[in-house]
Amino acid sequence: MRKSGGCTALVAVADGGGIDTPTLTTAGRRCRDERPGYIGTAAQGIGTRAQGERIRTRSLHLCSEAAQIAFMTLAEPHQGQREITVAGRILKSTRVLDTYWRFAAMRQDLFMRRVAGTPPPWTSDPVLIKHRFTNPYRASDRVSQYLIRNVLYRGNQSAEEIFFRALLFKFFNRIETWEALESRLGPLAWRTFDLERYASVLDAMMASGNRVYSAAYIMPSPAFGSPRKHRNHLSLLQHMMTDRAPLKLERAKSLRQVFEIIRGYPSLGDFLAFQFAIDLNYSDMLKFSEMDFVVAGPGARDGIKKCFSNSEGTSEMDVIRAVAECAEEEFERLGLVFQTLWGRPLQLIDCQNLFCEVDKYARVVHPDAQGASGRTRIKQRFTQNEAPLPQWYPPKWALALPPPTAPATPVARGRSKKKRLEQTTLQFRT
Numbered sequence: 220m221r222k223s224g225g226c227t228a229l230v231a232v233a234d235g236g237g238i239d240t241p242t243l244t245t246a247g248r249r250c251r252d253e254r255p256g257y258i259g260t261a262a263q264g265i266g267t268r269a270q271g272e273r274i275r276t277r278s279l280h281l282c283s284e285a286a287q288i289a290f291m292t293l294a295e296p297h298q299g300q301r302e303i304t305v306a307g308r309i310l311k312s313t314r315v316l317d318t319y320w321r322f323a324a325m326r327q328d329l330f331m332r333r334v335a336g337t338p339p340p341w342t343s344d345p346v347l348i349k350h351r352f353t354n355p356y357r358a359s360d361r362v363s364q365y366l367i368r369n370v371l372y373r374g375n376q377s378a379e380e381i382f383f384r385a386l387l388f389k390f391f392n393r394i395e396t397w398e399a400l401e402s403r404l405g406p407l408a409w410r411t412f413d414l415e416r417y418a419s420v421l422d423a424m425m426a427s428g429n430r431v432y433s434a435a436y437i438m439p440s441p442a443f444g445s446p447r448k449h450r451n452h453l454s455l456l457q458h459m460m461t462d463r464a465p466l467k468l469e470r471a472k473s474l475r476q477v478f479e480i481i482r483g484y485p486s487l488g489d490f491l492a493f494q495f496a497i498d499l500n501y502s503d504m505l506k507f508s509e510m511d512f513v514v515a516g517p518g519a520r521d522g523i524k525k526c527f528s529n530s531e532g533t534s535e536m537d538v539i540r541a542v543a544e545c546a547e548e549e550f551e552r553l554g555l556v557f558q559t560l561w562g563r564p565l566q567l568i569d570c571q572n573l574f575c576e577v578d579k580y581a582r583v584v585h586p587d588a589q590g591a592s593g594r595t596r597i598k599q600r601f602t603q604n605e606a607p608l609p610q611w612y613p614p615k616w617a618l619a620l621p622p623p624t625a626p627a628t629p630v631a632r633g634r635s636k637k638k639r640l641e642q643t644t645l646q647f648r649t
Contacts, residue, residue, distance in 0.1 A: 303527075303545065306537045315588050316526040317553060319577045320546075323565070324555040326576070327355045331558050333608045334621070346583050351599040352576045356560045356569050358501065358612055362433070365394050368611040371502040374406060381504045382465035383409035383456070389495055390452040392433035399424055409460055414453050421449040436494070441486035459484055465504070474500060474507040478514065490516045497568050501613050509566035513539050515574070521590030522574030525581050536567075543570045561618040 301312035325344050332341040342348060353360050358367065370388045371381060384407060388397050401407055403420045421431050431449050432438055443454035464480065471477045474496060482492035493514035499505055515523065515535035523530050523538050530538060542549075546565050550557045559565075565573075579597045581588045586595065609623045 303538075303541050305533055305541045308533060310527045310533065310538065310541075311529055313526060313528050313588065315522075315577065315581050315585050318581060318584060319522070319526055319542075319573060320549045320553055320555060320557075322352075322577050322580050323355045323573050324550065324557045326352055327558050330354050330359060334610060336607065339603055339605060346580060346597075347601070349601060350579070350583075350597040351601045352579065353572060355565065355573055356563075357497070357572050359560065359610070362392060362394065362435070363498075363501075364611060365397075366498060367501050367613060370397065371498075372614075375408065376503060378465045378469050378504045379460070380408055380410075381502045382468065382499065383407075383412070383460060385499055385502065386456050386459065386495065389498055390438065390456065391431055391449070392435055392438075393430065395429070396421070396424070396431050399429075412457070412460075414450075414457055417453055418447070418450045421453075422447070425449075436491065438491075439486045439488075441484075443485075455485060468499065468505065471505075474505075474509075474512040477505060477507070478512065489514050503613075503615065506615065509568050510540075510543070511567075512536070513567035513571050515539060515571055517592065518575030518578050519571045520574075521592050521594075522576075522578035522581075524590050525578060525585070525588040526574070539567055539570050539574065542574075543567055546570070560612075561620060563616060563618060 301316055303310045303312065325342060325347060329341045329347060340348065357363055366385070366388055370384050374380060374384060387400075387407060391397070397407075400417060400420050404416060424431055425447075438448070438452070440448040440451045441455040443451040443458075445451050445454070462484075464484070467480050468477055471480060477496045477499065478492050481487055481495050482489065487495070497509070500507055500509070513536050519539070520535055523535055527538070543565055546557075578590055582595055582597055607623060610620055612618050612620070
Protein backbone atom coordinates (compact mmCIF):
# COMPACT_ATOMS: atom_id res chain seq x y z
CA MET A 220 0.00 0.00 0.00
CA ARG A 221 1.31 3.49 -0.89
CA LYS A 222 0.31 6.77 0.66
CA SER A 223 0.93 10.34 -0.46
CA GLY A 224 -0.93 13.36 0.85
CA GLY A 225 -4.61 12.48 1.16
CA CYS A 226 -4.47 9.56 -1.29
CA THR A 227 -3.99 5.89 -0.61
CA ALA A 228 -3.39 3.41 -3.43
CA LEU A 229 -4.40 -0.23 -3.10
CA VAL A 230 -2.74 -2.89 -5.25
CA ALA A 231 -4.83 -3.91 -8.26
CA VAL A 232 -5.51 -7.61 -8.53
CA ALA A 233 -8.88 -7.82 -10.26
CA ASP A 234 -8.55 -8.67 -13.98
CA GLY A 235 -4.82 -7.98 -13.86
CA GLY A 236 -5.03 -5.71 -16.87
CA GLY A 237 -5.95 -8.56 -19.16
CA ILE A 238 -8.27 -8.56 -22.15
CA ASP A 239 -10.64 -11.28 -23.14
CA THR A 240 -9.34 -12.22 -26.60
CA PRO A 241 -12.48 -14.07 -27.74
CA THR A 242 -14.57 -10.98 -26.98
CA LEU A 243 -12.29 -8.81 -29.08
CA THR A 244 -12.20 -11.35 -31.89
CA THR A 245 -15.99 -11.32 -31.98
CA ALA A 246 -15.99 -7.50 -32.08
CA GLY A 247 -13.50 -7.58 -34.93
CA ARG A 248 -15.58 -10.11 -36.85
CA ARG A 249 -18.66 -7.92 -36.44
CA CYS A 250 -16.72 -5.00 -37.89
CA ARG A 251 -15.71 -6.98 -40.95
CA ASP A 252 -19.29 -8.15 -41.42
CA GLU A 253 -20.76 -4.67 -41.13
CA ARG A 254 -18.15 -2.86 -43.18
CA PRO A 255 -16.62 -5.20 -45.79
CA GLY A 256 -13.14 -4.16 -46.81
CA TYR A 257 -12.56 -2.10 -43.63
CA ILE A 258 -8.86 -2.19 -42.83
CA GLY A 259 -7.76 -4.24 -39.82
CA THR A 260 -9.60 -6.06 -37.09
CA ALA A 261 -10.26 -5.40 -33.45
CA ALA A 262 -8.42 -8.41 -32.08
CA GLN A 263 -5.33 -8.99 -34.17
CA GLY A 264 -2.66 -10.43 -31.91
CA ILE A 265 -3.93 -8.70 -28.76
CA GLY A 266 -5.03 -10.00 -25.39
CA THR A 267 -3.94 -12.16 -22.51
CA ARG A 268 -5.41 -13.20 -19.21
CA ALA A 269 -2.00 -13.29 -17.53
CA GLN A 270 -2.34 -11.24 -14.37
CA GLY A 271 -0.53 -7.90 -14.45
CA GLU A 272 0.56 -8.06 -18.08
CA ARG A 273 0.44 -4.66 -19.74
CA ILE A 274 -1.17 -4.00 -23.10
CA ARG A 275 1.20 -2.54 -25.67
CA THR A 276 0.19 0.44 -27.78
CA ARG A 277 -1.75 -0.78 -30.78
CA SER A 278 -3.37 0.79 -33.82
CA LEU A 279 -6.91 -0.47 -34.16
CA HIS A 280 -9.48 0.16 -36.86
CA LEU A 281 -12.98 -0.24 -35.47
CA CYS A 282 -16.05 0.43 -37.54
CA SER A 283 -18.62 1.62 -35.03
CA GLU A 284 -18.76 3.74 -31.91
CA ALA A 285 -20.16 0.79 -29.97
CA ALA A 286 -17.26 -1.47 -30.97
CA GLN A 287 -14.71 1.25 -30.25
CA ILE A 288 -16.12 1.91 -26.80
CA ALA A 289 -16.31 -1.82 -26.05
CA PHE A 290 -12.64 -2.18 -26.85
CA MET A 291 -11.69 1.04 -25.07
CA THR A 292 -13.34 -0.16 -21.87
CA LEU A 293 -11.48 -3.47 -22.05
CA ALA A 294 -8.15 -1.94 -23.03
CA GLU A 295 -8.12 0.53 -20.15
CA PRO A 296 -7.99 -1.75 -17.09
CA HIS A 297 -8.94 -0.50 -13.65
CA GLN A 298 -5.65 0.25 -11.90
CA GLY A 299 -6.89 -0.79 -8.49
CA GLN A 300 -9.34 0.64 -6.02
CA ARG A 301 -8.25 3.96 -4.57
CA GLU A 302 -8.87 5.11 -1.07
CA ILE A 303 -8.99 8.87 -0.63
CA THR A 304 -9.20 10.38 2.82
CA VAL A 305 -11.75 13.19 2.86
CA ALA A 306 -12.27 15.09 6.11
CA GLY A 307 -11.29 12.03 8.15
CA ARG A 308 -13.44 9.63 6.13
CA ILE A 309 -12.07 7.08 3.65
CA LEU A 310 -13.81 7.11 0.26
CA LYS A 311 -13.45 4.10 -2.04
CA SER A 312 -13.12 4.70 -5.74
CA THR A 313 -14.89 2.99 -8.61
CA ARG A 314 -13.57 2.35 -12.09
CA VAL A 315 -14.94 5.76 -13.10
CA LEU A 316 -12.27 7.61 -11.08
CA ASP A 317 -9.57 6.25 -13.41
CA THR A 318 -11.73 7.41 -16.32
CA TYR A 319 -11.95 10.87 -14.69
CA TRP A 320 -8.18 11.31 -15.02
CA ARG A 321 -7.97 9.74 -18.48
CA PHE A 322 -10.77 11.99 -19.69
CA ALA A 323 -9.02 15.08 -18.27
CA ALA A 324 -5.77 14.20 -20.05
CA MET A 325 -7.47 13.39 -23.38
CA ARG A 326 -9.70 16.46 -23.38
CA GLN A 327 -6.81 18.79 -22.49
CA ASP A 328 -4.67 17.20 -25.19
CA LEU A 329 -7.46 17.87 -27.70
CA PHE A 330 -7.60 21.50 -26.58
CA MET A 331 -3.83 21.98 -26.83
CA ARG A 332 -3.79 20.49 -30.34
CA ARG A 333 -6.45 22.98 -31.42
CA VAL A 334 -4.56 25.91 -29.91
CA ALA A 335 -1.38 24.78 -31.68
CA GLY A 336 -3.20 24.81 -35.02
CA THR A 337 -2.85 21.06 -35.56
CA PRO A 338 -5.12 19.80 -38.37
CA PRO A 339 -7.96 17.51 -37.23
CA PRO A 340 -8.66 14.90 -36.07
CA TRP A 341 -7.52 16.15 -32.65
CA THR A 342 -8.37 12.96 -30.79
CA SER A 343 -8.87 9.27 -31.45
CA ASP A 344 -11.34 8.83 -28.59
CA PRO A 345 -14.70 7.82 -30.13
CA VAL A 346 -16.78 9.60 -27.48
CA LEU A 347 -14.86 12.88 -27.75
CA ILE A 348 -15.09 12.72 -31.53
CA LYS A 349 -18.87 12.44 -31.41
CA HIS A 350 -19.93 14.49 -28.37
CA ARG A 351 -19.15 17.97 -27.08
CA PHE A 352 -17.51 18.42 -23.69
CA THR A 353 -16.19 21.53 -21.97
CA ASN A 354 -12.45 22.05 -21.49
CA PRO A 355 -10.79 20.81 -18.28
CA TYR A 356 -9.96 24.43 -17.47
CA ARG A 357 -13.15 26.47 -17.18
CA ALA A 358 -11.42 29.68 -18.28
CA SER A 359 -10.52 28.05 -21.62
CA ASP A 360 -14.10 27.59 -22.75
CA ARG A 361 -15.36 29.82 -25.55
CA VAL A 362 -17.82 31.88 -23.50
CA SER A 363 -15.37 32.33 -20.61
CA GLN A 364 -12.70 33.45 -23.06
CA TYR A 365 -15.08 36.02 -24.55
CA LEU A 366 -16.07 37.24 -21.08
CA ILE A 367 -12.47 37.69 -19.96
CA ARG A 368 -11.22 39.38 -23.11
CA ASN A 369 -14.23 41.42 -24.29
CA VAL A 370 -16.25 42.11 -21.15
CA LEU A 371 -14.11 42.13 -18.01
CA TYR A 372 -10.92 43.72 -19.31
CA ARG A 373 -12.44 46.03 -21.91
CA GLY A 374 -13.95 49.30 -20.74
CA ASN A 375 -13.86 51.21 -17.47
CA GLN A 376 -12.00 49.22 -14.80
CA SER A 377 -13.81 50.52 -11.73
CA ALA A 378 -15.40 47.79 -9.59
CA GLU A 379 -18.84 49.23 -10.28
CA GLU A 380 -18.50 49.03 -14.07
CA ILE A 381 -16.77 45.61 -14.06
CA PHE A 382 -19.58 44.18 -11.94
CA PHE A 383 -22.27 45.72 -14.14
CA ARG A 384 -20.75 44.36 -17.38
CA ALA A 385 -20.04 40.93 -15.88
CA LEU A 386 -23.56 40.38 -14.54
CA LEU A 387 -25.21 41.83 -17.64
CA PHE A 388 -23.27 39.31 -19.72
CA LYS A 389 -23.71 36.34 -17.36
CA PHE A 390 -27.46 36.70 -16.83
CA PHE A 391 -27.84 35.79 -20.51
CA ASN A 392 -24.48 34.01 -20.97
CA ARG A 393 -24.74 34.37 -24.73
CA ILE A 394 -22.21 36.19 -26.89
CA GLU A 395 -24.81 37.10 -29.51
CA THR A 396 -26.99 38.81 -26.89
CA TRP A 397 -24.09 40.92 -25.62
CA GLU A 398 -23.13 41.91 -29.17
CA ALA A 399 -26.72 42.81 -30.06
CA LEU A 400 -26.92 45.13 -27.05
CA GLU A 401 -23.53 46.65 -27.83
CA SER A 402 -24.27 47.21 -31.52
CA ARG A 403 -27.58 48.96 -30.76
CA LEU A 404 -26.61 50.89 -27.63
CA GLY A 405 -22.87 51.47 -27.91
CA PRO A 406 -20.54 50.86 -24.94
CA LEU A 407 -22.47 49.14 -22.17
CA ALA A 408 -22.03 50.92 -18.85
CA TRP A 409 -23.89 51.44 -15.59
CA ARG A 410 -23.49 55.23 -15.76
CA THR A 411 -25.61 55.31 -18.95
CA PHE A 412 -27.90 52.35 -18.16
CA ASP A 413 -31.55 52.72 -19.14
CA LEU A 414 -33.60 49.62 -18.39
CA GLU A 415 -36.23 50.32 -21.02
CA ARG A 416 -33.69 50.83 -23.82
CA TYR A 417 -31.87 47.61 -22.94
CA ALA A 418 -35.14 45.69 -22.63
CA SER A 419 -36.35 46.97 -26.00
CA VAL A 420 -33.29 45.51 -27.74
CA LEU A 421 -33.98 42.12 -26.15
CA ASP A 422 -37.69 42.38 -26.98
CA ALA A 423 -36.74 42.91 -30.62
CA MET A 424 -34.39 39.90 -30.57
CA MET A 425 -37.19 37.70 -29.32
CA ALA A 426 -39.67 39.12 -31.83
CA SER A 427 -37.31 38.21 -34.68
CA GLY A 428 -37.01 34.64 -33.42
CA ASN A 429 -33.56 34.93 -31.84
CA ARG A 430 -32.67 33.41 -28.50
CA VAL A 431 -31.68 35.76 -25.69
CA TYR A 432 -30.45 33.16 -23.19
CA SER A 433 -27.80 30.47 -23.50
CA ALA A 434 -28.87 26.88 -22.93
CA ALA A 435 -25.83 26.27 -20.70
CA TYR A 436 -27.58 27.18 -17.44
CA ILE A 437 -31.17 27.14 -16.26
CA MET A 438 -31.83 30.79 -15.39
CA PRO A 439 -34.86 31.14 -13.11
CA SER A 440 -36.75 34.40 -13.44
CA PRO A 441 -36.51 36.76 -10.45
CA ALA A 442 -39.84 38.13 -9.25
CA PHE A 443 -39.76 41.75 -10.43
CA GLY A 444 -43.24 41.89 -11.92
CA SER A 445 -42.68 41.47 -15.66
CA PRO A 446 -44.00 38.54 -17.74
CA ARG A 447 -40.71 38.68 -19.68
CA LYS A 448 -37.78 36.96 -17.95
CA HIS A 449 -35.14 39.19 -19.54
CA ARG A 450 -36.86 42.30 -18.20
CA ASN A 451 -36.87 40.77 -14.72
CA HIS A 452 -33.14 40.05 -14.99
CA LEU A 453 -32.45 43.63 -16.03
CA SER A 454 -34.47 44.76 -13.00
CA LEU A 455 -32.44 42.43 -10.79
CA LEU A 456 -29.21 43.90 -12.15
CA GLN A 457 -30.50 47.41 -11.49
CA HIS A 458 -31.46 46.37 -7.95
CA MET A 459 -27.99 44.89 -7.29
CA MET A 460 -26.32 48.06 -8.53
CA THR A 461 -28.47 50.41 -6.43
CA ASP A 462 -27.93 48.06 -3.45
CA ARG A 463 -24.19 48.70 -3.89
CA ALA A 464 -23.33 45.05 -4.53
CA PRO A 465 -19.97 45.93 -6.17
CA LEU A 466 -18.84 47.76 -3.03
CA LYS A 467 -19.92 44.84 -0.84
CA LEU A 468 -17.90 42.43 -2.98
CA GLU A 469 -14.84 44.68 -2.91
CA ARG A 470 -14.95 44.48 0.89
CA ALA A 471 -15.32 40.68 0.94
CA LYS A 472 -12.55 38.81 2.76
CA SER A 473 -12.82 35.52 0.88
CA LEU A 474 -14.25 33.85 -2.23
CA ARG A 475 -16.82 32.20 0.02
CA GLN A 476 -17.98 35.60 1.22
CA VAL A 477 -18.28 36.79 -2.40
CA PHE A 478 -20.47 33.76 -3.08
CA GLU A 479 -22.61 34.42 -0.02
CA ILE A 480 -23.22 38.06 -0.98
CA ILE A 481 -24.32 37.11 -4.50
CA ARG A 482 -26.37 34.21 -3.11
CA GLY A 483 -28.40 36.71 -1.09
CA TYR A 484 -30.05 38.22 -4.18
CA PRO A 485 -33.36 36.92 -5.61
CA SER A 486 -33.33 33.80 -7.83
CA LEU A 487 -29.57 33.24 -7.51
CA GLY A 488 -29.10 29.79 -6.01
CA ASP A 489 -25.89 28.09 -4.95
CA PHE A 490 -24.76 27.05 -8.42
CA LEU A 491 -25.32 30.38 -10.19
CA ALA A 492 -23.93 32.42 -7.29
CA PHE A 493 -20.72 30.41 -7.34
CA GLN A 494 -20.37 30.60 -11.12
CA PHE A 495 -20.80 34.39 -10.97
CA ALA A 496 -18.24 34.61 -8.14
CA ILE A 497 -15.68 32.77 -10.28
CA ASP A 498 -16.43 35.01 -13.27
CA LEU A 499 -15.93 38.17 -11.22
CA ASN A 500 -12.76 36.69 -9.75
CA TYR A 501 -11.24 36.56 -13.25
CA SER A 502 -11.26 40.38 -13.21
CA ASP A 503 -9.01 42.77 -11.31
CA MET A 504 -11.97 43.56 -9.08
CA LEU A 505 -11.23 40.46 -6.95
CA LYS A 506 -7.99 38.61 -6.28
CA PHE A 507 -8.87 35.37 -4.48
CA SER A 508 -7.34 31.96 -5.15
CA GLU A 509 -9.54 29.45 -6.97
CA MET A 510 -8.28 26.91 -4.43
CA ASP A 511 -10.12 28.75 -1.63
CA PHE A 512 -13.69 27.58 -2.17
CA VAL A 513 -15.93 25.56 -4.48
CA VAL A 514 -19.61 24.69 -4.85
CA ALA A 515 -20.60 21.51 -6.71
CA GLY A 516 -23.36 21.74 -9.28
CA PRO A 517 -25.87 18.94 -9.95
CA GLY A 518 -23.72 17.37 -12.69
CA ALA A 519 -20.62 17.38 -10.48
CA ARG A 520 -22.56 15.70 -7.67
CA ASP A 521 -23.55 12.95 -10.10
CA GLY A 522 -19.93 12.61 -11.21
CA ILE A 523 -18.74 12.27 -7.61
CA LYS A 524 -21.36 9.58 -6.98
CA LYS A 525 -20.08 7.63 -10.01
CA CYS A 526 -16.42 7.98 -9.01
CA PHE A 527 -16.84 6.88 -5.38
CA SER A 528 -18.97 4.05 -4.08
CA ASN A 529 -19.50 5.49 -0.59
CA SER A 530 -19.59 9.27 -1.02
CA GLU A 531 -23.07 9.73 0.45
CA GLY A 532 -23.04 12.22 3.32
CA THR A 533 -19.59 13.60 2.46
CA SER A 534 -19.14 17.27 1.62
CA GLU A 535 -18.71 17.68 -2.13
CA MET A 536 -16.33 20.56 -1.51
CA ASP A 537 -14.09 18.30 0.56
CA VAL A 538 -14.19 15.59 -2.13
CA ILE A 539 -13.28 18.07 -4.88
CA ARG A 540 -10.44 19.51 -2.80
CA ALA A 541 -9.02 16.06 -2.03
CA VAL A 542 -9.14 15.11 -5.72
CA ALA A 543 -7.51 18.39 -6.79
CA GLU A 544 -4.69 17.84 -4.32
CA CYS A 545 -4.17 14.29 -5.63
CA ALA A 546 -4.12 15.27 -9.31
CA GLU A 547 -0.39 15.13 -9.99
CA GLU A 548 -0.07 11.78 -8.23
CA GLU A 549 -3.07 10.34 -10.04
CA PHE A 550 -1.78 11.26 -13.50
CA GLU A 551 1.56 9.67 -12.59
CA ARG A 552 -0.14 6.52 -11.25
CA LEU A 553 -1.98 6.02 -14.53
CA GLY A 554 0.99 6.86 -16.73
CA LEU A 555 -0.78 9.90 -18.15
CA VAL A 556 0.82 13.08 -19.43
CA PHE A 557 -1.43 15.98 -18.47
CA GLN A 558 -0.66 19.32 -20.11
CA THR A 559 -1.37 22.06 -17.60
CA LEU A 560 -2.62 25.48 -18.65
CA TRP A 561 0.88 26.76 -19.37
CA GLY A 562 1.99 26.00 -15.83
CA ARG A 563 -1.31 26.55 -14.01
CA PRO A 564 -2.49 23.35 -12.27
CA LEU A 565 -6.12 22.29 -12.08
CA GLN A 566 -8.05 24.43 -9.58
CA LEU A 567 -11.11 23.50 -7.52
CA ILE A 568 -13.48 25.00 -10.11
CA ASP A 569 -11.79 22.95 -12.85
CA CYS A 570 -12.04 19.68 -10.91
CA GLN A 571 -15.69 20.51 -10.19
CA ASN A 572 -16.29 20.92 -13.92
CA LEU A 573 -14.45 17.68 -14.67
CA PHE A 574 -16.78 15.77 -12.35
CA CYS A 575 -19.70 17.20 -14.32
CA GLU A 576 -18.12 16.22 -17.65
CA VAL A 577 -17.11 12.72 -16.56
CA ASP A 578 -20.69 12.17 -15.42
CA LYS A 579 -21.69 12.67 -19.08
CA TYR A 580 -18.74 10.72 -20.49
CA ALA A 581 -19.49 7.76 -18.21
CA ARG A 582 -23.03 7.52 -19.60
CA VAL A 583 -21.45 6.03 -22.72
CA VAL A 584 -18.23 4.42 -21.43
CA HIS A 585 -19.62 3.12 -18.10
CA PRO A 586 -23.39 2.84 -18.67
CA ASP A 587 -23.72 0.71 -15.52
CA ALA A 588 -22.49 3.60 -13.31
CA GLN A 589 -25.52 5.31 -11.84
CA GLY A 590 -25.87 8.93 -10.81
CA ALA A 591 -28.74 10.62 -9.01
CA SER A 592 -30.20 12.15 -12.20
CA GLY A 593 -30.60 8.82 -14.00
CA ARG A 594 -29.60 10.39 -17.32
CA THR A 595 -28.26 7.97 -19.92
CA ARG A 596 -27.59 10.11 -23.03
CA ILE A 597 -25.22 12.93 -23.98
CA LYS A 598 -27.29 15.53 -25.78
CA GLN A 599 -24.68 17.85 -27.29
CA ARG A 600 -22.83 16.76 -30.43
CA PHE A 601 -19.32 17.83 -31.31
CA THR A 602 -19.00 20.08 -34.36
CA GLN A 603 -15.52 20.38 -35.82
CA ASN A 604 -14.30 23.98 -36.11
CA GLU A 605 -10.84 24.59 -37.55
CA ALA A 606 -10.81 28.34 -36.90
CA PRO A 607 -7.82 29.66 -34.91
CA LEU A 608 -8.27 29.47 -31.14
CA PRO A 609 -6.39 32.46 -29.67
CA GLN A 610 -6.19 32.43 -25.87
CA TRP A 611 -6.45 35.32 -23.41
CA TYR A 612 -6.41 34.86 -19.65
CA PRO A 613 -6.40 37.19 -16.64
CA PRO A 614 -3.05 39.00 -16.72
CA LYS A 615 -2.71 38.42 -12.97
CA TRP A 616 -2.25 34.69 -13.71
CA ALA A 617 0.98 35.50 -15.58
CA LEU A 618 0.65 32.59 -18.01
CA ALA A 619 3.36 32.18 -20.66
CA LEU A 620 0.97 31.89 -23.60
CA PRO A 621 2.21 30.75 -27.02
CA PRO A 622 1.98 33.18 -29.97
CA PRO A 623 -1.25 32.98 -32.02
CA THR A 624 -1.24 30.33 -34.74
CA ALA A 625 -2.40 30.57 -38.32
CA PRO A 626 -5.35 28.40 -39.45
CA ALA A 627 -4.46 24.79 -40.15
CA THR A 628 -3.85 24.05 -43.82
CA PRO A 629 -6.83 22.07 -45.18
CA VAL A 630 -6.01 18.51 -46.18
CA ALA A 631 -6.45 17.82 -49.89
CA ARG A 632 -9.71 16.09 -50.69
CA GLY A 633 -8.03 13.50 -52.88
CA ARG A 634 -6.80 11.31 -50.04
CA SER A 635 -7.43 7.62 -50.41
CA LYS A 636 -9.82 5.87 -48.10
CA LYS A 637 -6.89 3.93 -46.67
CA LYS A 638 -5.00 7.15 -45.88
CA ARG A 639 -8.03 8.70 -44.16
CA LEU A 640 -8.41 5.61 -42.01
CA GLU A 641 -4.75 5.65 -41.09
CA GLN A 642 -5.13 9.23 -39.85
CA THR A 643 -8.07 8.32 -37.63
CA THR A 644 -6.53 5.15 -36.19
CA LEU A 645 -7.29 4.73 -32.52
CA GLN A 646 -4.36 4.44 -30.12
CA PHE A 647 -4.77 2.69 -26.79
CA ARG A 648 -2.12 2.56 -24.13
CA THR A 649 -1.91 1.43 -20.53
